[in-house]
Amino acid sequence: MPTLNWIGRKAVENHHKQVPFHLLKEAPELSVGDPGSGNLLVEGDNLLALKALLPYYSGQVKCVCIDPPYNTGMDERGEDGKRTGWIYSDNLDSPEIRNWLNKVVGEEAEDLTRHDKWLCMMYPRLELLWKFLRDDGVIFVHIDEVEQSSLRLLLDEIFGITNRVGTIVWKNVTDNNPTNIASEHEYILCYAKNRQKLPKEWKSQNLAVKERLLEISDKFVREFGDKERQAEYTTWFRLNRGQLWPFEDYKFIDGGGIYTGMRAVHNPGKEGYRYDVVHPQTGKPCAQPMMGYRFPPETMKELLAQNRIIFGENESKIIELKVYAKDYRAKLSSTL
Secondary structure (H helix, E strand, O other): OOOOOOOHHHHHHHHHHHOOOOOOOOOOOOOOOOOOOOOOOOOOOOHHHHHHHHHHOOOOOOOOOEEEOOOOOEEEEEOOOOOOEEOOOOOOOOOHHHHHHOOOOOOOOOOOOHHHHHHHHHHHHHHHHHHEEEEEEEEEEEEOOHHHHHHHHHHHHHHHHHHHEEEEEEEEOOOOOOOOOOEEEEEEEEOOOOOOOOOOOOOOOHHHHHHHHHHHHHHHHHHOHHHHHHHHHHHHHHHHHHHOOOOOOOOEEEOEEEEEEEEEEOOOOOOOOOOOEEOOOOOOOHHHHOOOOOHHHHHHHHHHHHHOEOOOOOOOOEEEEEEEEEHHHOOOOOOO
């Protein structure tokens, strides 16, 4: 697996172990709310704070979200309100790093070691954060294009490339500058402590709606015959549709449960399979998708045998794939 090398790497590889533990000092005059709530706000250098918290929360944190310096040369505001670079502050026994200490990290054209400094700052913190996560924990790291590629390799190394969950693209501004390629987005990189331990579905609000639909599905399949079931479910669906997002199109039911129809038989973007699917009432071939079917004939035969294909009133309508609510899997999509 490719790894990064940079000035100062050897000095920081074990720095997270060398940072001394510090006791947290309570500030009762600043405390708010129930002391037993479990909430905690820590003020101080983040590396020292992490090391102080580690004995209490090692292996217990389910989610970490961090927003490190983007290393753009404009990461912080000075006392005069003007943007300045961030300041390297980790004191290590290394000639190169001692020379960086407490100095502003400059911009691209004036500081040739700015990316080395950033990696030296990030490495020990990510090592400690890995220790905080429990087996089914995840970390989200905000970044922009300046250090995105370096951060990804660093996370691949510390968390393992197989634990990379994905990258969220976050559209955060509108760039009206016509002279350059518009940069209107940032990234959020997500990694797991152990991806195999993650739940198969995101625990989103969608799953609560899914569970409700499955209860209704079982009830209607159990209590009504084939002829009555759809009419009874249609009445219920019309009364409750406004509360069923993202299942507002799941308006059908049969012996297999509640389902919807999707144009998932289409082959996207390139020429697919060409064959006839005969309409069961008219006996004529149904209209084919513009780019053909995405499934080979053998798969289509299996879907027909499983009653997973929806036909229109006649052959003029393109067939649809029957998708049951019980097969729905919640997922986190990249956002724009």
